[in-house]
Amino acid sequence: MAEEKEFKNLVIQGAIYKTTFTKKFENRVNYETPNENLIYSFIPGTIVDIFVKTRQMVKEGETLLLLEAMKMENQVRMPFDGQIVKIHIKKDEVIPKRHLMIEIKKA
Amino acid sequence: MSLRSNVLDLRKRKREVQKGGGDEAIEKQAAMGKLTARERILALLDKNSFHEYDLFVEHAAKDFGMEGKTLHGDGVIIGTGTIYDKPVCIFAQDFTVAGGSLGLMHARKITKIMDHALKMRVPLIGINDSGGARIQEGVNSLAGYGEIFFRNTLASGVIPQISVILGPCAGGAVYSPALTDFVFVVENISKMFITGPSVVKSVLGEEVSMEELGGARVHAEITGNAHFYAETEMECFDQIKTLISFIPRSNLKKALAHKPKAPLKGVKIEDIVPSDPRIPYDMREVIKSITDGSEFFEIMEHFAPNIIIGFGRMNGETVGFVANQPMVLAGVLDIDSSDKAARFIRYCDAFNIPIVTLEDLPGYLPGVDQEHAGVIRHGAKILYAYSEATVPKITVIIRKAYGGGYIAMNSRHLRADFVFAWPGAEIAVMGPEGAANIVFRKEISEAENPEEMRQLKIQEYKEKFANPYVAAAQGYIDEVIEPRETRARVLHALKVSENKTSSMPSKKHGIPPF
Numbered sequence: 215m216a217e218e219k220e221f222k223n224l225v226i227q228g229a230i231y232k233t234t235f236t237k238k239f240e241n242r243v244n245y246e247t248p249n250e251n252l253i254y255s256f257i258p259g260t261i262v263d264i265f266v267k268t269r270q271m272v273k274e275g276e277t278l279l280l281l282e283a284m285k286m287e288n289q290v291r292m293p294f295d296g297q298i299v300k301i302h303i304k305k306d307e308v309i310p311k312r313h314l315m316i317e318i319k320k321a
Numbered sequence: 322m323s324l325r326s327n328v329l330d331l332r333k334r335k336r337e338v339q340k341g342g343g344d345e346a347i348e349k350q351a352a353m354g355k356l357t358a359r360e361r362i363l364a365l366l367d368k369n370s371f372h373e374y375d376l377f378v379e380h381a382a383k384d385f386g387m388e389g390k391t392l393h394g395d396g397v398i399i400g401t402g403t404i405y406d407k408p409v410c411i412f413a414q415d416f417t418v419a420g421g422s423l424g425l426m427h428a429r430k431i432t433k434i435m436d437h438a439l440k441m442r443v444p445l446i447g448i449n450d451s452g453g454a455r456i457q458e459g460v461n462s463l464a465g466y467g468e469i470f471f472r473n474t475l476a477s478g479v480i481p482q483i484s485v486i487l488g489p490c491a492g493g494a495v496y497s498p499a500l501t502d503f504v505f506v507v508e509n510i511s512k513m514f515i516t517g518p519s520v521v522k523s524v525l526g527e528e529v530s531m532e533e534l535g536g537a538r539v540h541a542e543i544t545g546n547a548h549f550y551a552e553t554e555m556e557c558f559d560q561i562k563t564l565i566s567f568i569p570r571s572n573l574k575k576a577l578a579h580k581p582k583a584p585l586k587g588v589k590i591e592d593i594v595p596s597d598p599r600i601p602y603d604m605r606e607v608i609k610s611i612t613d614g615s616e617f618f619e620i621m622e623h624f625a626p627n628i629i630i631g632f633g634r635m636n637g638e639t640v641g642f643v644a645n646q647p648m649v650l651a652g653v654l655d656i657d658s659s660d661k662a663a664r665f666i667r668y669c670d671a672f673n674i675p676i677v678t679l680e681d682l683p684g685y686l687p688g689v690d691q692e693h694a695g696v697i698r699h700g701a702k703i704l705y706a707y708s709e710a711t712v713p714k715i716t717v718i719i720r721k722a723y724g725g726g727y728i729a730m731n732s733r734h735l736r737a738d739f740v741f742a743w744p745g746a747e748i749a750v751m752g753p754e755g756a757a758n759i760v761f762r763k764e765i766s767e768a769e770n771p772e773e774m775r776q777l778k779i780q781e782y783k784e785k786f787a788n789p790y791v792a793a794a795q796g797y798i799d800e801v802i803e804p805r806e807t808r809a810r811v812l813h814a815l816k817v818s819e820n821k822t823s824s825m826p827s828k829k830h831g832i833p834p835f
Binding site for chain 1: 524526689751752754
């Protein structure tokens with residue numbers, strides 16, 4: 215029962231309220247500002263092919279890899295002119311959603 | 322053949338068909354901890370009240386070796402009966418017959434009883450236990466689902482529609498329950514999803530069990546697709562019967578009145594609520610302190626528990642309660658609670674049930690997740706629902722009513738008929754802490770001891786604005802009342818609202834922020 219639960223603090227507009235949290239609230243994902251140098255998978259799937267190597271210079275729009283999901287081959291492209299810093303995946307690897315695939319940096 | 326032998330022949334035929342999928346299939350059903358479709362109907366309806374139709378319907382499939390097969394009743398039982406002597410139409414899918422799969426004739430039976438329910442203006446109860454579309458019947462089974470969904474929509478707001486999920490209900494089939502007013506689920510038995518675990522795994526590589534993906538608890542707690550959760554089928558049937566006792570049989574009727582009862586003695590309303598607005602309490606206790614017999618029938622108890630919705634009776638008449646729950650997330654409005662309350666308000670409005678709102682909230686929940694998930698449009702639903710509702714609407718501000726939350730919770734400005742406030746109520750744009758920080762920013766930052774100054778200014782703001790008298794001076798609140806007067810004031814307000822006439826401008830329909 216709620217009475218036996220330990221109360222938690224919820225701050226709303228400067229006031230601290232004693233209350234309990236729902237599971238859904240506790241499991242919410244905290245927002246992080248996206249890091250443009252990290253390329254994550256936007257869908258779970260299989261890495262069909264990787265076209266770049268570490269330290270390679272790549273132009274904006276060039277295809278970095280193919281990620282197959284939902285029976286579609288998705289081309290993952292370079293967002294800006296830059297260099298491949300590190301590749302975290304292998305060919306034929308099955309990866310979940312929001313998995314770090316490639317680190318890059320601006321030219 | 323003599324008439325006598327005709328009758329005997331009829332009885333023999335009935336016995337045969339009533340066995341559904343036969344003994345073996347019935348045993349399997351029992352092994353899964355499930356009652357059969359027929360047992361369910363008999364357990365739910367008044368004794369000896371069930372009358373069946375279309376018992377002898379045969380399936381229409383001609384392909385894939387189906388032409389020689391017999392499917393008793395084509396996997397669904399339809400009929401009429403009574404609950405507490407009130408008529409209902411009912412269908413129950415029979416999992417023992419071809420997995421309760423839906424073919425053309427199966428769907429035709431369901432739509433027949435739906436048409437009947439709508440024509441006769443009586444509640445419709447659907448018991449779902451089906452593997453889904455009967456693949457051998459191809460597009461005819463899809464057509465069947467479509468015909469059902471269409472009728473669900475036609476009947477929405479005209480007759481109560483109740484869906485009981487007592488087995489799998491997957492793929493397109495889930496949209497019939499989703500279109501109905503109340504969905505009942507039972508632990509370990511109910512399964513609802515658009516795509517099952519095997520498809521989720523093969524396409525997305527995500528491993529999840531049926532129970533985790535779409536079990537009873539998931540729908541009662543996380544998705545909000547279910548309104549009532551029970552541990553056994555019998556408990557579920559009791560919940561359905563209680564619900565039926567609270568609601569009218571159609572939008573043309575009022576719910577039947579019961580014998581008026583006083584709340585239980587011993588509950589002192591003023592002892593429930595702490596005066597410090599930051600300390601929680603269980604709002605259900607406040608509701609129970611003013612309802613007949615201190616009874617409250619909560620709906621969606623486990624989903625978005627920061628708002629409470631449900632039925633109680635006052636002076637014997639059904640009342641819909643909407644109340645913030647300070648015990649959970651301080652009673653804030655957020656996406657889920659707005660959605661939950663808005664749908665309930667529209668239900669009450671459609672079925673002539675007055676709404677009593679008990680208010681105690683610090684506002685809307687802040688957070689990137691809320692904003693990005695669309696708290697603006699979801700939060701707008703509750704404003705829309707209250708504004709649109711023309712049934713009697715009564716608000717009691719128990720403790721705090723800040724900002725957008727104050728407006729949203731059936732304020733005078735959304736055409737509440739009566740607004741009362743307890744003497745400790747704080748009606749303000751925001752709480753004293755937040756307000757003092759903004760209004761007296763300069764004084765606080767320039768003070769020798771800023772914290773001391775802040776506390777001083779918070780106190781000053783509290784005395785000046787955080788009370789019910791500023792709003793009462795504007796007539797936004799009709800009366801500041803003593804807590805112990807609450808039941809009497811609400812009862813009187815309901816009484817004088819009995820013949821309320823109020824209407825919206827003529828229109829085809831509004832465009833709520835779905």
